[in-house]
Amino acid sequence: MELRELEAFLALADELHFGRAAERLTVSQGRVSQLLAALERRIGGRLLERTSRSAALTPLGARLLADLRPAYAALRNAVAGAAEEARGVAGTLRLGFVGIPDSVFQELAQTFRDRYPCSDVSIVEAPLADPFGPLQRGEADVMLLRGPLVGPVPGVQVGPAVCRGPRGLALSARHPLAGRDSLAAEELAEVPLIGVPEDAPRAWRELFAPERTPAGRTIASGCRANTLQEALSLAAAGRGGLLFGLEAADYLFRRDIAFVPVDGLPDGNLSLVRPLGPPTPRVAAFAALVADFTPAGAG
Secondary structure (H helix, E strand, C coil): CCHHHHHHHHHHHHHCCHHHHHHHHCCCHHHHHHHHHHHHHHHCCCCEEECCCCEEECHHHHHHHHHHHHHHHHHHHHHHHHHHHHHCCCEEEEEEEECCCCHHHHHHHHHHHHHCCCEEEEEEEECCCCCCHHHHCCCCCEEEEEECCCCCCCCEEEEEEEEEECEEEEEECCCCCCCCCCEEHHHHHHCCEEECCCCCCHHHHHHHCCCECCCCCECCEEEECCCHHHHHHHHHCCCCEEEEEHHHHHHCCCCCEEEEEEECCCCEEEEEEEECCCCCHHHHHHHHHHHHCCCCCCC
């Protein structure tokens, strides 16, 4: 049995059009017709009824399709699994996050599973106060973290970024600024910012509580939080504002918090973070996926 004949039949069954099937297989229409004819001779019956404009499965073709599709998928997965194992990709990728594993995070994890069927992804949560700890302790292979990180972080490599978006300020719904359509970055000098503990890397501390506005005005330091929920609760209580990527607001909806866009700040991003040094094949495969990834619905 020729595998190419089966692939031609499956493409035709999906497309019901010789031209589109040929494009999908990157061959000529004539070659698709030849492959189908060879398979029909091998089976001894017609699998498709075709006219000058369309094609339709015969009852025999429909039965073959029902039996063939899962068997073909199993065959492809077996070959892909062997290739993954040979490249060192097979196994479990430990993927870390801080705060919320939003839709982009989940989509990347699922795309990795789909692309490498013999691999899996386990999720590792890190606290706001210790975002790089899972990498440093060997508990995670890679992390997807919000940025931008202002300056280097010892022992880790940051990038590539998978998506970007505006940043905003989480405030108590009772705060005088909560009803504003937006704030200027210079107005951050009027709101103490909720930060993370002093022992966190400076680049991470500056992400949440920068010391100065873009024009150099001093920003007051507010309370410090160890977890995202603790930081949000402090904001809701009026203890300060929390800088955050606005795309996360839908996942953090609370009636006692308002999310106000801040104009004049660098866009936020979601970036791959991994330990310094040569990546493992599994980490390299995930990094390549991130570099080429476009979130669903992006345009």
